[in-house]
Amino acid sequence: MNDITLPKAVENFIAANNAHDATALAAVFGAGATVRDDGRTWAGGAEIRAWIQSHLIDPKVVITPTSFAGDRLVASGDGDFPGGPLSFAFVFGIEDDHVTELAIDLV
Template sequence: MTDQTIPEPVAAFIEAVNRHDETAFLDAFAEGGAVDDWGRVFTGREQIKGWSDNEFIGANGTLAVEEVQTAGAAVTVVGDWRSTHANGRSKFVFDVDGDRIARMTISEG
């Protein structure tokens, strides 16, 4: 399914990112959650925060969603990422576990 409807908890996560809400961003991840940023993996709240401080929330990042696709527990969002660290079209694949994100994988959009 491809449309602009973003399922929860991914919708709330993107809203938290775009308003630079670090607490809501970190709380969106399941315990032991992970971020795979172009092959660099950060696991757990402390590692994700350290990465985000430099490259995501701390870099004033925003995501303008262009495409959304859902397949089971996976939600793929393609959009225009803008920050003081990196810019450009990127693909974010979210593995959802209940009301939390188990893993977010970032790659070329």
């Protein structure tokens, strides 16, 4: 991925997202995980699966990493949404190779 070294959980998140595989993407998240995106927070498996479908799978989002430092991935996101591609910052909380927290903001 552009010679950027990523934690396994982040690699899995990007690969499942870019394959548009909702099941694999949901499996990246640990029990009790939360996602903050678009000014809202999704918590737990059912809410995160709904977020995955509406925010990543349906618009066919493709994430292209540009940098990673600490817990923050900066990436280009493109898909079936207005204004793309856009730059996003994904801040990950990771435990045992699973995403426990994810916050997404425009850069």
